[in-house]
Amino acid sequence: MTHSYALGVLHGDGIGPEIVPAAVAAADAAARAAGLAPIEWRELPLGLAAIGTHGSAVPESTLDALETVDAWLLGPHDSAAYPEPHRSLLNPSGTIRKRFDLFANIRPAKSFEGGRAVVPGTDLVIVRENTQGFYADRSTYAGTGEFMPTPDTAIAMGIITRSAVERIARAAFELARTRGKRVTIVHKANVLKLTTGLFKSVCLEVAAAYPDVAVDDFHIDAMTVHLVRRAHEFDVIVTENMFGDILSDLAGELAGSLGIAPSINASDTKAMAQAAHGSAPDIAGRDVANPIAIMLSAAMLLRWLAAGHDDPRALDAGDRLEAGVEAAVRDGVATADMGGTASTSAFTAAVVAAVGRA
Numbered sequence: 001m002t003h004s005y006a007l008g009v010l011h012g013d014g015i016g017p018e019i020v021p022a023a024v025a026a027a028d029a030a031a032r033a034a035g036l037a038p039i040e041w042r043e044l045p046l047g048l049a050a051i052g053t054h055g056s057a058v059p060e061s062t063l064d065a066l067e068t069v070d071a072w073l074l075g076p077h078d079s080a081a082y083p084e085p086h087r088s089l090l091n092p093s094g095t096i097r098k099r100f101d102l103f104a105n106i107r108p109a110k111s112f113e114g115g116r117a118v119v120p121g122t123d124l125v126i127v128r129e130n131t132q133g134f135y136a137d138r139s140t141y142a143g144t145g146e147f148m149p150t151p152d153t154a155i156a157m158g159i160i161t162r163s164a165v166e167r168i169a170r171a172a173f174e175l176a177r178t179r180g181k182r183v184t185i186v187h188k189a190n191v192l193k194l195t196t197g198l199f200k201s202v203c204l205e206v207a208a209a210y211p212d213v214a215v216d217d218f219h220i221d222a223m224t225v226h227l228v229r230r231a232h233e234f235d236v237i238v239t240e241n242m243f244g245d246i247l248s249d250l251a252g253e254l255a256g257s258l259g260i261a262p263s264i265n266a267s268d269t270k271a272m273a274q275a276a277h278g279s280a281p282d283i284a285g286r287d288v289a290n291p292i293a294i295m296l297s298a299a300m301l302l303r304w305l306a307a308g309h310d311d312p313r314a315l316d317a318g319d320r321l322e323a324g325v326e327a328a329v330r331d332g333v334a335t336a337d338m339g340g341t342a343s344t345s346a347f348t349a350a351v352v353a354a355v356g357r358a
């Protein structure tokens with residue numbers, strides 16, 4: 001059964017208008033090569049440009065349009081450059097994450113030939129709970145998560161709920177079934193006994209429904225040690241919000257460079273592809289930015305669509321897109337941040353050509 005997909009495209013700020021269209025071109029080539037129906041892209045205003053045209057960095061019309069698409073590509077935003085009051089509001093990706101309850105932040109760390117891996121052979125995925133935990137600003141009780149009872153005392157709270165752990169754990173175990181069939185739970189249940197203890201125990205309850213997936217668990221501090229020494233031995237790692245944020249930066253750098261790290265943010269019905277890096281205003285508009293992170297994020301999005309629609313062509317398109325990026329790098333085509341001389345457009349052309357060859 002083959003499907004046709006409508007995907008949102010939100011360019012965002014800085015290098016966004018350069019790298020997002022590069023990912024669209026690469027995804028189109030991959031879709032073509034995989035025999036997928038042409039993707040219908042819907043460009044939607046976001047960021048500084050949208051403040052100018054719509055009076056908001058995340059116009060309501062953009063949010064409404066996202067309801068009608070299957071998934072979307074989000075460019076980086078540079079909220080620090082917005083005029084007030086926009087700068088002080090919740091940033092564009094935070095607003096979208098909240099609105100669509102994108103509870104799973106999925107961050108792979110995969111080394112590849114020509115990359116700069118600290119631990120070669122790394123191929124793991126961090127599944128980070130994205131709505132609560134120890135980031136007070138994201139908690140269900142936002143606004144009360146962090147406070148100062150006196151000017152000299154600051155208190156932060158962490159929140160873990162059974163339902164939130166159940167859904168993130170299911171996402172991790174489902175993902176593990178499609179990969180190396182192993183899930184590692186990361187927590188700190190010896191100190192944060194109630195909160196991360198609940199996280200651990202609910203993950204283990206969910207594990208019972210996946211007898212085909214091996215499960216183990218580590219304290220967050222021990223996990224950093226294991227990753228540095230043997231990141232290549234892990235498959236899927238599930239953890240709460242703050243631990244996941246820190247671990248995914250560590251893992252991203254161990255596998256290569258953070259600058260090429262992809263991610264998606266997903267609920268059960270919507271997903272948003274987003275590069276791990278920022279808007280890089282220092283190099284914007286010069287056709288030198290590296291589009292790899294957003295291209296690999298688009299590949300993840302195609303695989304996410306494939307899983308939800310049981311669509312082997314979308315899976316093939318995602319795999320071809322990733323293989324095309326790897327082939328271009330292997331052929332020695334690289335942007336300046338990776339030590340090469342290729343422009344964004346030249347690198348994109350190399351990926352499009354490689355996707356067609358594969």
Ligand code: ATP
Nearest residue numbers: 077259277278279280281282283288289290291337
């Ligand atoms: P943010 O707060 O938006 O996450 P940041 O402070 O983390 O931003 P980035 O925008 O990610 O900063 O940029 C950090 C450095 O990495 C900058 O020098 C930038 O030029 C470089 N950089 C980031 N993304 C890319 C890219 N895709 N290609 C090339 N260089 C990049």
Ligand code: MG
Nearest residue numbers: 276277278279
């Ligand atoms: Mg950053």
